[in-house]
Amino acid sequence: MQAFTYESRPGRVVFGEGSLKGVAEEVRRLGLERVVVVSGAELRPLADEVAGLIGQTCAGVIAEAVMHTPVAVTEAVLMQVQRLEADGLVAIGGGSSIGLAKAVALRTDLPQIAIPTTYAGSEMTPVIGETKDGAKVTQTTPKVLPEVVIYDANLTLGLAVGISVTSGINAIAHAVEALYARDRNPIIDLMAREGIRALFEALPTIAGNPADRAARAKAQYGAWMCGMCLAGAGMALHHKLCHTLGGSYGLPHAETHTVILPHALAYNAPAVPEAMAALRLATGSDDPALALQELSRKAGGPVRLSDLGLAEADIDGAVERALANPYWNPRPLEAGPLRETLRRAFAGEAPVSP
Template sequence: MDTFEYISASHRVVFGTGTLQQLPSMLKTINATSVLILCTPQQIATAQQVQSIIGHDVGVAIFSDATMHTPTHITDAAVLVAQEKGVDGIVSVGGGSTVGLGKAISIRTGLKHLCIPTTYAGSEMTPILGETENGRKTTRRDIRIIPTSVLYDTDLFKTLPVNLTVYSGINAIAHAVEALYATNRNPIIELLALEGTRSLVEALPVLQTDDQNTEARYKALYGAWLCGMCLGSVDMALHHKLCHTLGGTFNLPHAETHVVLLPHALAYNASTPATAGAMAKLAGVLPGSEGDAVKGMNALYKRLGIDLNLKGLGMAEEGVDEAVDIALANPYKNPRGLEREGIRELIRRAWTGEEAGRDTKRLL
């Protein structure tokens, strides 16, 4: 029998439909009486809705310049506003970009941080912060980074565009996939990873054709929550490291980059005996897998009509070798060793958009 360690982060989560109305009481629970509301330029209306619910005397200002990959100069500007307004808390409303900004502000200032996610990114569940400065993205893990409270309201997802629903949902599945073969995995996280993946795999095809399906929205958000807990509880491996490398260096969109790389990183790691058990369990929750997790992931992409590649996201071909160099410059834990030729072939295939497969000789 395996010996394992499970560490649980302590923060409050409110989950359901119409829960946004509980925001005033949640702020009281964390003793936040004056907050800065964070959002992207695209979500000002939602931030204003939040401000209306808690009142302008509590939501004293809105900072709407959150952007992907959490550039440090944006964080500097937001911290300055928080200091000028004298707030004792922050409320982030949005996806990973806004949540990341909230984390960055909180770890710098010690301000309490309440998250209201509007995508399935899962960042709100993790003690991980990725920041970009001078074209390089670095990540760090600190228990103080994890938000104080999280409010999930399925109503906020009704206007999420279908393509973002799919991409964000696959991003969440990526968290669970890596948790299944993380070096510090444990049975608790394995259960969360499989249940989270199963929920998203069932919900995403429904939402693609009926984006107002209440049950599917609920199931997708539930799955994303579980997958986010996986990401925050175990070490990240090849997939996430490559996404951070490519996203920060080439300014690629976060969710779409995860979508492109996931099948290829999965295929790379499926080729080692160390992941055999994890791959078998993953295959069990992927329809059409026939016992092969890579085949099951490819089948899911076909069902969802996903056809993305790094080239189409704006990455130049010469970036392939640059990405390999950066990825190998900072060694990290992965079930299969980081081999230059294999990593290069993985990124090349993701750049062209070729189908992932562990029968690829150049990967072995």
């Protein structure tokens, strides 16, 4: 067996339908007395509900999270957190809400409770990406890893099918890249295969019946596994392209992951035969890259960057930015094949290895 190092991440996970009701107990377990609830504006009613469950221990609600975690927003929220004399954070929402809480924790070391309402998996990782001056920069530090994560499938029942599918494929991306990461190991491989399998089973069911509680719980479970993969292994071409397109061109986060993943996987496929074999089993398809694209297409999700706001004239600049400070990748990055990869993603063509 290969030699490897596996570093487990601390944290407590509370999983199950109705588990949100225990949020006050989790606050008490951490010994917190003045927590601030963080969310986006669209989730303000849910954030207020969480504040009510916490009771007198809640010092306030800040519903200002936005996509890509801009540093300017974080700095403004940080001033409010300090003014409220908060000693902890409760984030409820998708990657934007959890990302904002992480960004505040990075600067203050405040403990966090994360309550995800999508399937992106950010809540399980010590990774944070922040946007400033048109660029998105990521870093990995235990300071941003939530102390507690509460998974309650009831919170996802109202999640639109489109967002369910794109956030689920966003989670799958973490596991796909973990299968061929430079620091992959057998434990991560197990979680990656299990997470991908669970989401491939759950997402089509959710697309056909959004109220299916069993499918919603399975999707949360898959997102948890995939998030653990990102927590324990590195990123490669897929995440670099998504961070470039999101940070520099303002493309929506989960939708960009959904469009790019099949094409980034196809780019790397010739260099990662073991990962492709695992993905064939996890997806039940002889062509995992195409299966990922079809998963989105059949559920009405995006398959073209052109539909997300990228202009064809932006492709060359995106290639240059991705090559300027690349992440490690199992296949060497070359401008020509990379441009063809983005062109196919722009047009929504089938993923192939250029």
